[in-house]
Amino acid sequence: MPKVSMVVNGEAATGEVEGRTLLVDFLRGSLRLTGTHVGCDTSQCGACVVHVNGEAVKACSIFAAECEGAEVKTIEGMANADGSLSTIQQAFQDHHGLQCGFCTPGMVMSAAALLKDNPKPTEAEVRHYLEGNLCRCTGYHNIVKAVLAASGQEVGGAAVAAE
Known part of the structure; x- marks a missing residue:
């Protein structure tokens, strides 16, 4: 082989x-x-x-x-060198961007790629970029909030409107 x-x-x-x-x-x-x-x-x-x-x-x-x-x-x-969660992973935890966790690794990896290419995406850009990632539990709202938070943006009322 x-x-x-x-x-x-x-x-x-x-x-x-x-x-x-x-x-x-x-x-x-x-x-x-x-x-x-x-x-x-x-x-x-x-x-x-x-x-x-x-x-x-x-x-x-x-x-x-x-x-x-x-x-x-x-x-x-993705974790930091000291084993702590990366900014994106921490944002997913802080903003409840996961439930069962099955889609989470792919979501985190996709979010990292998005933020590398577009450090301050809009909510619409986040939603568009994550279209290739399916989540059967969360409804995506908190995932979008987590990505926006990881980018350093205010998430206050973001991602609460129905899609």
Whole structure:
């Protein structure tokens, strides 16, 4: 079997993969990084979003072999160096942007990508950017508040109007 090597959350990672091995399966199965969730296997739900070379990617839509030499960041790599929650993770906790938690890793990773590209998004921009991430519990209002808070913006009455 061919080997694949990449840097995952700042550490070198190598493993044997079949050509059809998806990145999400390599992360979860070979590397035991189970924070990246598999929700649909069809690239619809966004639970498996990770960053590959700084870009948000649905890990169920890319082969592990395509990530040869890449830098991959998963939800496990989002915490601060001291182990405390990142600003985005803390905002999700503070603003109740999660319930069951299944979609949360993908939401956090997508939010991080958005804020990297657009540090002060509007509520509409947040909602548009997160369209590829499905949540069956929260109704998205508190997720939007969390993203706005993570960007340093006031969230007072934001995200309370019906979609």
